[in-house]
Amino acid sequence: METDSRYHPQERPTPSSHQRASGDNNHLLMKAVREGDVSRVRQLLEEGADVNFQEEEGGWSPLHNAVSVGKEDIVNLLLQNGADPCLRKRNGATPFIVAGIEGHVGLLTLLLSKGAQVNERDHHGFTAFMEAAWYGRVEALRFLYEKGAEVNLGRETMEDQRKLRKGGATALMDAAKKGHVEVLRILLEEMGADVNARDNMGRNALIHALANLKEHDVAMNITRLLLAHGANISVRGEKGKTPLILAVENGHLNVVKMLLEQEHVEIDDTDREGKTALLWAVEKQLTEIAELLCNKGARTDCGDLIWLARRGYNRPLEKLLLDHGAREDYQPPAEDWQPHSSHWGPALKHLHKIYRPLIGKLKIFIDQEYKIADTSEGGIYLGLYEEQEVAVKRFHENSTRGQNEVSCLRSIHTNSNLVTFYGSEQHGGLLYVCILLCEWTLEMHLAKHREEAVESEEDEFSRNILLSIFKAVAELHVSCGYTHQDLQPQNILIDSKKAVRLADFDKSSKWAGEPEQTKSDLEALGRLVLYVVRKGDVPFETLKTQTNEEVIQHSPNEEIQNLIQHLFCPGKDVKNHLRDLLGHPFFWSWNSRYRTLRDLGNESDIKTRNQNSNILQLLQPGLPDCSQSFYQWTSKIDKYVMKRMNEFYKKNCNFYQDTVGDLLKFIRNLGEHIDEKINTRMKSKIQDPSQYFQKKFPDLIIYIYKQLQNTEYEKHFPKVHDGGDGGQQASQP
Known part of the structure; x- marks a missing residue:
């Protein structure tokens, strides 16, 4: 099958004089289109100019240009002469998407009739609907909506961009970012746009607006509209900035007033540098905004506020801060503080350095930099509990899993193979459970040491790990009176001293004399035995799908097989079975x-x-x-x-x-x-x-x-x- 050389200019032969003339006509055609000269366009097409010619830079074609200048008669002429209505520029934009940018309803109608798709995207994920919202084209927006444009479609971008968390923005975010109040109102009130949709960085329309709008009145009108439709004010933008911090940073006094009137505003929340809204106001010498914040109860121990006010020779600001309890002898956290954890050290040092309002005895920042792992509820984050480095599991305050976790943790004794429990705090409808901070999961630990074991040599590594796991589960069953119900590699942790610790008790169950729950733990432990001795080469998720007989068949020797059989068939005294199995030859x-x-x-x-x-x-x-x-x-x-x-x-x-x-x-x-x-x-x-x-x-x-x-x-x-x-x-x- 021959390839049309028009779409591959690098494959064209050396041009003859006739071809050079045609090439000149191509550029003349583009010029005539941009100038809106219909007669000249017709003449050049008759002389052989390429109707689908694309400029090297940008990939613009005559049809793209005709749509861009809004010349419907030229568009029709080009289409009649074979112009491709779906041809894409270098950025992937079709003539239809360009028509969305221009807001030309007539051309949108025409191109839809020629095969354009209402939700087609360019390479950056923009649709004609998004472009209409971006450029404030109200008529085009309504037309596209009537033709089936998806209002809450998020921007899909190229893979390398997605890896950087780019994309995901909706038309609502675009309108908010550009300050198009009328477009925003139409999207929210007529088209049902999701006010709390988030892009791939977790930003909603309110963040997009306050991060980009500099004009105070526009920012105020956009914010009022978004808040009236329930915009979430707890989301964060770049560098962890909240809507309140962004409003202060840009000096939007009236927006700050509106945000402070919201029920769930976190006035002392900080960005990634540990700066609160008040600290930003003082740094920028915004006395009126600082007064608003102080009167609303903002904490004044969030930095050296007095020094900042004096540096700006701002006596009224200095007096305001002193009147609200700011100290002249502010002491920042010690610069030479060193964390115990090597794995989490840099993030812990940053957390220690920045200001964060305490939740009881806990210092925590819900930000990706400090995130340890995802969970089914609120995730696990780094924290400092009475200056002790901890892992913090978050739950809703009424969560059954959270209550299970705390109840089980309280039953653990000191010097245990189970994770240490330091305490819990409640704030803002959430429960924060603080436990020993460990360095790695079992899966990570096995991956690091996979090459250490030598075949036919003594495998002390696996024996020591499994001995600790067996002791931990036995302690949980006998001393604590609980069954775990979720034994798997990510719930077995390795601390900074390389000790193995059993964790994650949110699915745990109090022993009530029923053997089935204990048998469930023992079966999971049997799979963990194989997982550890095989150094994780058989994924645990695979082992979970296999029958007990299939798992036993994977055993590398009779000794492992016997141990797993004992776990799968424990006999009558299931509660004490593990304690007895600690005497198995494997150990x-x-x-x-x-x-x-x-x-x-x-x-x-x-x-x-x-x-x-x-x-x-x-x-x-x-x-x-x-x-x-x-x-x-x-x-x-x-x-x-x-x-x-x-x-x-x-x-x-x-x-x-x-x-x-x-x-x-x-x-x-x-x-x-x-x-x-x-x-x-x-x-x-x-x-x-x-x-x-x-x-x-x-x-x-x-x-x-x-x-x-x-x-x-x-x-x-x-x-x-x-x-x-x-x-x-x-x-x-």
Whole structure:
């Protein structure tokens, strides 16, 4: 299929003299259109001028120009000669959108009949309706609305612009920004425009107006109209400025009066630099506005106001401030203050430095710079609670989730694996819950350490994380009497000391003797086990969609599989099940495992090979399983070591046999003799016995655990849940 070269000028061949003449005609055609010379336009078209020619700069075509100058007869002539009614300029504007800019209803009607779409956009997301609002074209606005223009359509822009949070503005915002009072009234009262629609930066029409309008009367009329239709005065613009701060900054006295009369105005709110409306008024020496603010109760401890007034030689302003309690010895926050958190340090330092009105004991600023995470309600933000760095969860004051969170947090003891609770505050219909500030979520922590674990080596990283999580959930169940109901990676946090903390109790439930809620926690914990040992390579959201059987199949070894099975099938005592599971072999270090094997090998019935003994009956009740790593174990030990160890039994030919009991006896005896000088070569072969036997027989410990659990011999198992490694020392011969 051939490409029309008119749309790809770079692909055109070297022009001939005829083509050069045609090119000249193209530019002459553009000139004739702009001058409104119909006869000349017709002549040039007859001489071969390109009706769809586009200028290099801007991409203007004859049709765009004809629409721009409002020449309906020329537009008709161009269309009759093949002009493309949908041709776009470089910025994506069509002739129809240009007609919206000009407010030419006749041309809008004509172009709609030629295939234009009423809501078509240019590359920056502008529609003809938005352009009509921007330029104050009332007739065009009403016409487009009647033809189906979307009143509350937000500006859709290019991807790179969206990443910068550009776009999203509506026609109402455009009219407010440009100060078109009549257009604004029509949009609100006749067309039902959403007064609180926000652009991609979170700004509404009121912010757009007060950030851009300099003329006092226009700003006043626009503000009055927006407030009358319920505009939200708590939104923020660039640099975190509220409508009140913007009105003060631009010296709009009457707008300030109107805003101060609003029921929910936050007079002491600050922008990102920590400046209140009063501080802005004093900086700009706006005495009348400062008086309005002071009389309305604005706090005067928001900066060195007296010094600012004196710097401007403004004695009336200075007296006003002193009369309202401003101090001459104002002390700003210490410049050398350093936060404890490294991850959140820069934002915390800024928060400490700026002025913020306290909410009880809490200093907080609801701004993106200080946001930690989104939640289903009010988000989580950085805060300072009695100068302590905290994470602050926001809820509506009557929120059931907020009440759950506080109730559960109050039950937590000190020195816990659960997050520390510092206190809560209420203000403006919101509940602020202040907890320990942590550095990372479990997901972030795993991503940072994904490369640390070496296959077939001891995974202390996963063991320590899961031990802390198990202890935390066990504490929640037993000591606090709650179930969590939302165990997932983002609710498990890592603090500045790299301790694991369980958080987010807004879905928690008080234990009422019903096992199903606890079982729900245990099932989620089973998925977390796999998530952690696999270092997050299987997303937790994926694991949540899988059945218990499918999750178990992902287990990398029998030990993990057994642990997860215990969580999925907890038995009757579900409340105390986790506390008991803390003794599972997964939580034993390799040294603990080695000591356990040596202790068992020191049992007299094993040393004497008493086949009728209870322990040997338990350890080998049937035929050996050839799939086990310790099947025919004597052939898997280093040959020199095996020969050397058998030499101790050479006299009576009572050599080691391929039984579990003899393997334990072998481990015990080797441990007793390996460090003797005579066994230096054997030591060089084995090196670290705890690692040697774990790598050689990785499923031995879980086999021992399953066979001897709940018997008298589990006395040899490590007591991990007591807080440490817990393994006993190997018995002496």
